[in-house]
Amino acid sequence: MISGGSTDGDSNRARKAKGRRECLEIDGGRRDEPVISFGPEDLQGVSLLHNDVLVIQARVANYDVLRVFVDNGSSVNVIFKDALIQMDLHEYQLEAVETALFGFAGHAVYPEGEIALPLTLGTGDLRKTVITAFTVVDTPSSYNVILGRPAINEMRAVASTYHQKIKFPVKGQVGEVKGDQPSSRRCYGETVRIDQKKARREGKGKERQEEAQEREVHFVAEEEQEAVEIEPGKNIRIARDICATTRELSGISPQVAEHKLNILPGSRPVKQKKRHFGPEKDKIIEKQGYHQIPLASEDQDKASFITSGGTFCYVVMPFGLKNAGATYPGPKDLHPSPEKLYPI
Incomplete structure (x- = not known):
């Protein structure tokens, strides 16, 4: 789960202004959208008795991108810098982002910036495209993209991890994308290994910092020192x-x-x-x-x-x-x- 970012604005003023606009908006043009539901037929091909996250394939900026994590607990859409480089989009001018991102453990990550890209879900006639903002993050990850609440809401989509499927309205019908369970499990295993390596590095870094503090030399002004005789004929000066x-x-x-x-x-x-x-x-x-x-x-x-x-x-x-x-x-x-x- 990711919180923070520029979804609601990079300042208190921007967030308050967005809230006022949302209160004034009247949504009266989408009442003819189809009902989205999940049933037993959606479980076909799903390996049951699972706790897998929903990982799908999506089309981002005309590139078919694998390992796209659908996470309705994240406040932003994330595209990792390594994926952006492989898509030859890293040279595009990024919009500055001042607000940090915070993960489940509370560690702050400062984004490289933000970029608006077309996102397409579905195939054939039941394909839907929206322009959505992605926050660029330069950190190791087993995923290429994280679709957070902004993309899910812009798609007006509903995701079900149990059914391993995401559905969305398109042209009066319901489009869908199935999850890739093998990919989901591989990504989870890689994420655990990455977190373990990070924890070990941080632990070693803390140990080195503590050792450095123990070796640190403090200088005390002469007037704050006092001569002490520790044995006959042997004096040293120590702080009072x-x-x-x-x-x-x-x-x-x-x-x-x-x-x-x-x-x-x-x-x-x-x-x-x-x-x-x-x-x-x-x-x-x-x-x-x-x-x-x-x-x-x-x-x-x-x-x-x-x-x-x-x-x-x-x-x-x-x-x-x-x-x-x-x-x-x-x-x-x-x-x-x-x-x-x-x-x-």
């Missing part, structure tokens, strides 16, 4: 209002800060399964020191866990505790602590 986490600040004296779990007396310990990280990550874990704030000695046994190297207890505050964020070190009296963990 942040918690430094460099390897040089490997620990904090309990006199400065100490984290307590504040567990209710008599509470039962929470048991967790052994944590598996893999041989490569285990080596990295053994080399790194991540924590600074000592954990109260009476609470250290309560923060035990099992790894491939044995059972350990935290002697410093582990990140991830519910109230860990409330405990931060001060900038003074920072001293390197001994081991971060001790085996049981």
Whole structure:
């Protein structure tokens, strides 16, 4: 389902003007149109017990176009740029479109523009042509064209996914186009694969962004820094209002800060399964020191866990505790602590 686009105008003023025009229009010239209905005879050749979308063949700008998705939930007609290039229509001047399109997931897609093209459905004497606007989108898709509400309404057509058919009035009769179920199923499978690849790319991009943020260096004015002696004869400068986490600040004296779990007396310990990280990550874990704030000695046994190297207890505050964020070190009296963990 697609929402947005220029169907109702690219601005609030244009949308309001269109609404006023529609309220003033009187439709009195189409009362002789035939009744459109679907019956058992329309199921001939349809593979039943299906949930297939309606994919048809249509004629667009004198080109027979396959993989045309009929979607009465879309606010615009869409023609994908790859299809436009194959039809040698990509060099035509496009009308600018300012309003973005939004899919089911809410992601915004900004169109290349809009182009008016003739659309023909049906064959022989029961063929109908209308001029309709297509929004050009440059994004991967298993479809060539999406017929949304504008084209369906201009055709005065009725679509039935169950009967795999779209019908429309033409010359006092009813024209129709049958759906292509095999093509529909192929398109669906390709759409799922495209969405999965996109999700993986976005996930990797988010991971890279988070890694970049972790590596980001912040510069602090000298007047906002304070000299700290981390060991005799060794000083560094840190910001007054942040918690430094460099390897040089490997620990904090309990006199400065100490984290307590504040567990209710008599509470039962929470048991967790052994944590598996893999041989490569285990080596990295053994080399790194991540924590600074000592954990109260009476609470250290309560923060035990099992790894491939044995059972350990935290002697410093582990990140991830519910109230860990409330405990931060001060900038003074920072001293390197001994081991971060001790085996049981």
